[in-house]
Amino acid sequence: MFQLYISEKGEVLITPAGDRREYPLLGLVREYTRCFQPVFQHARWQKQVPSPQEAWGALGEFTVSVEGNQGFPDDSSAEGYKIVHDRGYTTTTAQIIKAIPKEFANEEGYWLWLEYLAVHGAVNTWLFPKERLGGRPKYLTPKERYLKTSLQLPGCDMWASATMAFFGVLLNRDSLNVDAKKMAGLLMHTYREEVFRFRTRQATIEILVTANDKKKDITHLYRAKGLLPLLWTEILWAIENDKYAAFCNICGSAFHLTKPYKRKAYLCSKKCIKEKKIKNAGGLEVWREKNKIAKRKSRERLESGIRLRKRGFGQ
Numbered sequence: 001m002f003q004l005y006i007s008e009k010g011e012v013l014i015t016p017a018g019d020r021r022e023y024p025l026l027g028l029v030r031e032y033t034r035c036f037q038p039v040f041q042h043a044r045w046q047k048q049v050p051s052p053q054e055a056w057g058a059l060g061e062f063t064v065s066v067e068g069n070q071g072f073p074d075d076s077s078a079e080g081y082k083i084v085h086d087r088g089y090t091t092t093t094a095q096i097i098k099a100i101p102k103e104f105a106n107e108e109g110y111w112l113w114l115e116y117l118a119v120h121g122a123v124n125t126w127l128f129p130k131e132r133l134g135g136r137p138k139y140l141t142p143k144e145r146y147l148k149t150s151l152q153l154p155g156c157d158m159w160a161s162a163t164m165a166f167f168g169v170l171l172n173r174d175s176l177n178v179d180a181k182k183m184a185g186l187l188m189h190t191y192r193e194e195v196f197r198f199r200t201r202q203a204t205i206e207i208l209v210t211a212n213d214k215k216k217d218i219t220h221l222y223r224a225k226g227l228l229p230l231l232w233t234e235i236l237w238a239i240e241n242d243k244y245a246a247f248c249n250i251c252g253s254a255f256h257l258t259k260p261y262k263r264k265a266y267l268c269s270k271k272c273i274k275e276k277k278i279k280n281a282g283g284l285e286v287w288r289e290k291n292k293i294a295k296r297k298s299r300e301r302l303e304s305g306i307r308l309r310k311r312g313f314g315q
Contacts, residue, residue, distance in 0.1 A: 001016055001223055001224070001225060002014065002015060002016060002223065002224055002225070002226070002227060002230055003221060003222070003223050004028070004221070004222045004223075004224075004230045004233065004234075005208075005219050005220070005221050006025070006219065006220045006222070006233075006234065006237050007210065007217055007218065007219040007220070008217065008241075009212075009217070010022065010023060010024050010025060010027075011023040011024070011025060011027050011028075011234075013027070013028070013066065013230075015066070015067050017067070019067070019068065021066065024255070024256055025234075025238070025243060025256040026234050026235075026238060026243070026245055026254060026255065026256045027234070028066070028227060028230055028231040028234055029119065029123065029231055029234050029235065029245070029254045030253045030254055030255050030268070031062055031065050031066060031253075032062050032116075032119065032227075032231055033116075033119065033120065033123075033247070033252060033253050033254040034065075034251060034252065034253040035058045035059075035061040035062040035065065036058045036062070036116045036120075037251065037252030037253065038058075038252075039054045039055065039057075039058045039113075039116075040116065040120070040252070041252070042054070043113075049110065049113065050113055052110060052112075055110070055112040055113045055116075056112065058112075058116070059112055062227070063227065066227060114191065115195055115228070117188065117192075118188070118191060118192040118195045118196070119231065119232075119235075119254075120247075120254075121188060121189070121192045122192055122196060122235050123235070123245050123246075123247065123254045124247075125145065125149055125189075125192070126142050126145050126146045126149070126235070126238075126239055127142050127145075127235070127238055127239070127243070127244055127245035127246075127254075127257075128244065128245060128246055128257075129244050129246075129257065129261035129262070130145060139244075139261055141242040142238055142239045142242050142243065142244065143239055143240065143242055146239050149189070150193065151189065151190055151193055195232070196232055196235070196236075199228060199229045199231075199232035199233075200229065200232050200233055200236050202224055202225070202226075202229035203222045203223060203224040203229040203230060203232075203233050204222070204223045204224070205220060205221070205222055205233075206220075206221040206223075207219075207220060207221075208220075208221055220233075220237060238256075243256055244256070244257040244258075244261060245257050246266040247266065248266055248267055248268035248269075248272050249265050249266050249267060249272075249276070250267060250268075250272035250275050250276055250279075251268065251269075251272055253268050255268040
């Protein structure tokens, strides 16, 4: 059983083996999206669904990054290892999504890929800052974004068109003339919310009152048999506590976003900031040369200031 502690200060994961891992907020989502991002990019370039092996490989990398080698064997083929994984869908969704190619319908790797798309969409749709049309505060909160797009309640932005589209799929009525691209988006939106509810029901929750430096705080303790339910509970916690997130423009990882919410580039770490500078400079060698010149000029300005102070100027 995995245990995930989440508070304002960050997260702590306890693995079934008893190992302790400390993460920033949305730490599992960050690791998961980092591992799947190369597969995601390759699929976009090739304009085709990734192979089951690619999906299993990405999930294996995620498992190893969290649990270590004990989480995934050296022979990481789907046949050689049965990961703790349930398809993230219910009977209702299985009936609705008829757009799935028949050759993939019974392939677990394909459902792993669909779940990644659901996670990716959840971050973009619910957690990424979106400006409010008039009024304050300037940005809609994650809770507002979730309530605005949830298909559970009639009257939301997508409910009416989604209902028409879904009945059209179920009844095989082409007369509704629903755009194919829009239909795919609506189906994926439904699947995303279905997975969200399905996964979070697989985790139990306990509310703890903790004290650190004489200051009390509330910590949520989530328990689950696998990592994927805990990953979705991070998204649930972020929605409930109005924590924003974005995808890094360099590595593709999702990360907890603090102010400023609107940026020229979204970068998750110092490493990605450096890679962005190298990319903007036109390559590593060009960046190194520019860095040398900048340091030399800075040193010359510093030495010039020291000489002026010795002569009695600038005091």
